[in-house]
Amino acid sequence: MAIWTVDQVEDWLKANKFDKYAEIFKNQDIDGIALLGLQDGEILKLLSTQDEHGTITNPTMRIQRKFKAALEDYRKLIKQERKKRRRSSSSINKRLDTSINNNENNLSFITLKATSYTINNTGTYSKIYTIESKSIGMKFFKSELICSNLTKYFLKNYNVTCHIPIQNQYDTKVALHIKLSGVKENVKNARNDIHSLLTTIKTKIFNNEDTDKKIIHLSKYIYSDSTLTILQKIFSDKKKLTFWEKTNILSGYYIVHYISGQHTFSVSEEFINHTVNNEISCVKDIVIQNVENIQPKFRKELDEFINDKKEQQLQYQTMSIIYCQYPFQTEMKISFFGLRNQVDIAKKQIKLLINKHRMRNIWIGLDSKQREFLLDNYVHEIKNLEIDNKDDNVKIQIRENIIIAPQYLIMKIKQVKIY
Structure with a gap:
């Protein structure tokens, strides 16, 4: 019943003596799902009439009560039908509930339904669809990057405005309401596109020591949630829709949810594996000793390097710099994660900087x-020579017959004529 067609809804209206409104419901594409989600405001508009002069007359309270009573009976029947289905398919639901561990498609959690529609003064048709909070598809819409890409996609391909509310990534109980607005036929096509996206989601956990050796290494040696954003952006730049997470942020396995099939955003498991194994790299724990006492010029250039990489990370999101200095320890550790070519460049740069000031x-x-x-x-x-080079901690120790200076100044100091 919940998947009634527009014509079946028309039959329901006639059976409940609402024949005069059947044409209005049909023009607004009210199917069984839309009927189920109608709210008071939508009911008032649908039951309103307009005369030849354009005057709108609201339905009487009696008509509204009669319609709501029939609608409530319809909803009760839907609930009873769903209970029967849940009981008859409980064993299937249990298998699907644990499908993430079996790399299956979590379609049992995906619910996409029209909850309301509106038509504004300019004739723009709008529909709001709800994705249930337990749906694995909800994960995709918690990413601002994915929401931005989808919004641009629907506008470009269907000329439909797609409003996706910002989601709290830690709130697992609130459903998502997506509003699509535009020409009615385009909105319907966009709705079908969203549905095709959600019904082709697959999940892979990278925990196979034989086939996933490279990415297991990445997940266990880089302890930062920024890597998830980096992975997502790398695939997004390739026009592939993926959502990444970890079983444990410190040393857990990577999990990727991705769109399969033949959609614009679809990606195969083979493509994911190839990208991870050939285009992504990491460098862990490049150590800078005694960082609190390094020469001022080295400290200045080190801070400039770190800030430059942080700005690049914010701007491009294809490589992250992870650095830390633990309390009561004198060393700083710097790591990189992201596209291989960017990681290689950053590694060379930091090593040149360290050697320069050694x-x-x-x-x-x-x-x-x-x-x-x-x-x-x-x-x-x-x-005076020491003062001129104080930012490099140059020390000239004549009695000991040595000069202490950073690597890059050695030749310069040797050439200095003191007398």
């Missing part, structure tokens, strides 16, 4: 007389 002990090679001469006559000049 402190070296340079043997001066002066004999005792030369050292004494410098100490007697050029202490001021030596001190």
Whole structure:
């Protein structure tokens, strides 16, 4: 009954002596699902009449009560029908309820229904559809990136405005109401497109030590939820709709939900595996020792490097930089995750920066007389040389016959003429 056609709803109206409104319901494409979700405001509009002069007359309270009573009987019948179906298919539902562990399609949780419709003064037709909170498809709509891509897609392909409310990713009890607005036929086509998306969702858990070795390595060695955003954006840039999560954010396995079939956003498991294994990489724990005492210039360039990578991460979302310095520890650890070419570049850059500022002990090679001469006559000049390079922590130790300086300054200091 809930999947009545528009014509069957018309028959229901006639059977309940609402013949005069049948044409209005038919023009507004009210099928069984839409009928089930009608609210008071929609009922008032549907039962209103318009005369030849354009004057709108609202239905009497008696007509409204009569219609609502018939509608309530219809809803009760639907509830009874659903209870029967649940009892007869309980064993199937149990299997589908655990399908995420079996890489099956979680279609049992997907409910897409029209809950209301409106027609504004400009003749734009709108429908609101509800996706139940337990639907695996709900995960996709908790991503702002996916919502943005879908909104652009429906506008470009159907000239339909798609309003998707922002979802709280931690709220698992609230259903999602998607509003589609445009020409009626286009809205219907867009609705069918959403339905095809939701009914082709598949799930894969990367926990097979033989076939998923690469991504298991990625999941167990990079402890950051930013990797999920990166993975999602990489596939989104390829026009593939995926939603990523982990069984445990620290060392759990990656899980991907993806659109299969022949849709524009569809992706195969083979494509996902190939992308992960060949285009995504990570570098873990590049260590900077004694970070609290590194030379000021090194610290400045290190901060600039980190901020630059953070800005790139926010702008492109195809590589993340993860850095940490634990309390009571003197070292900083830097890791990268994302597209292989970007990770490789970042790795080279940070290593060049570390090597550039690595402190070296340079043997001066002066004999005792030369050292004494410098100490007697050029202490001021030596001190000025240290001051000029204070941001690099340069130390000239004549008595010990060494100069302490970062790698990139060694040749420059060797060429300095003190006397």
